[in-house]
Amino acid sequence: MAFRSRREKLRSILSGGTCVHPGSVYDAISIRIAEDLGFPLGMFGGSVASLAVLGDPDVTLITLTELAEQMRRMSRASALPVLVDADHGYGNALNVRRTVQELETAGAAGLTIEDTLLPAAFGETKTQLISVEEGIGKMKAALGGRSDPSLVIMGRTGAAAITSIDDAIRRAKAYEATGVDALFFTGIKSRAELEAVASATRLPIVLGGASEELNALHHLTSQRVRIALQGHAPIAAATQAVYETQKALREGMAPKSLEGLASSELMARVMRESDVKTRSADLLGPKK
Numbered sequence: 001m002a003f004r005s006r007r008e009k010l011r012s013i014l015s016g017g018t019c020v021h022p023g024s025v026y027d028a029i030s031i032r033i034a035e036d037l038g039f040p041l042g043m044f045g046g047s048v049a050s051l052a053v054l055g056d057p058d059v060t061l062i063t064l065t066e067l068a069e070q071m072r073r074m075s076r077a078s079a080l081p082v083l084v085d086a087d088h089g090y091g092n093a094l095n096v097r098r099t100v101q102e103l104e105t106a107g108a109a110g111l112t113i114e115d116t117l118l119p120a121a122f123g124e125t126k127t128q129l130i131s132v133e134e135g136i137g138k139m140k141a142a143l144g145g146r147s148d149p150s151l152v153i154m155g156r157t158g159a160a161a162i163t164s165i166d167d168a169i170r171r172a173k174a175y176e177a178t179g180v181d182a183l184f185f186t187g188i189k190s191r192a193e194l195e196a197v198a199s200a201t202r203l204p205i206v207l208g209g210a211s212e213e214l215n216a217l218h219h220l221t222s223q224r225v226r227i228a229l230q231g232h233a234p235i236a237a238a239t240q241a242v243y244e245t246q247k248a249l250r251e252g253m254a255p256k257s258l259e260g261l262a263s264s265e266l267m268a269r270v271m272r273e274s275d276v277k278t279r280s281a282d283l284l285g286p287k288k
């Protein structure tokens with residue numbers, strides 16, 4: 001299986017003894033940069049997928065086909081293992097199975113399925129959760145949808161910030177019992193909440209959402225957190241850089257006076273230009 005070694009790397013992070021930060025990745029360029037900088041994995045968030053593909057906020061407008069195609073582009077560009085935020089699995093439990101099939105063939109190393117009611121329901125101003133029974137069905141569907149057993153399936157809940165920490169624990173225990181590989185929590189804000197969740201469960205933990213109180217790697221490690229997200233700053237930095245550059249050009253600055261551009265060395269590395277040159281020499285013949 002072409003993607004097995006990526007999945008095994010993600011598994012070794014989950015079964016290892018330390019907590020790591022993923023690189024936030026969303027396209028072929030960002031994943032290659034994350035790989036070159038030595039990140040052990042990439043996180044492909046639903047929010048950055050929506051932004052990179054559609055220019056939209058994270059309100060479930062992106063389709064599964066678009067998400068999977070963006071994952072495929074990243075898999076082609078880099079061998080870095082990627083954890084994909086597969087939201088609610090793009091529908092009910094039957095859709096979850098299809099989502100897993102598509103993301104597996106697109107080369108994801110792992111994916112999260114969450115128990116949020118998506119897209120937002122009519123008349124609701126607050127985020128809602130589906131029932132734990134429906135959540136269990138989605139986890140089972142995800143596990144049954146894999147053809148490669150090394151693909152990592154994570155059960156995810158945001159209950160800590162929507163209902164209560166006790167509900168987050170109840171849901172996490174129910175998802176753990178289905179056989180998922182790890183638990184992904186958003187909305188956990190304090191050390192006490194994390195400790196309550198960690199002591200009630202046994203699987204490796206992934207934490208989404210950066211909270212000030214939860215940034216000490218040794219504490220996260222001691223609570224079985226193996227991956228801690230740090231938000232999605234790179235796409236915000238890229239947006240600012242494009243804004244500044246276009247603004248300067250629009251205001252009449254000469255291209256050679258622009259600041260903050262990637263050097264030709266960095267551009268060549270991102271494009272894997274030396275590999276392309278080698279292949280050109282091998283396949284297209286020497287320059288006359």
Ligand SMILES: O=C([O-])CC(=O)C(=O)O
Binds near residue numbers: 046047058209229
């Ligand atoms: O998974 C993440 O990176 C956090 C999240 O839900 C998103 O960005 O859509």
Ligand SMILES: [Mg+2]
Binds near residue numbers: 045046047085087
């Ligand atoms: Mg998301």
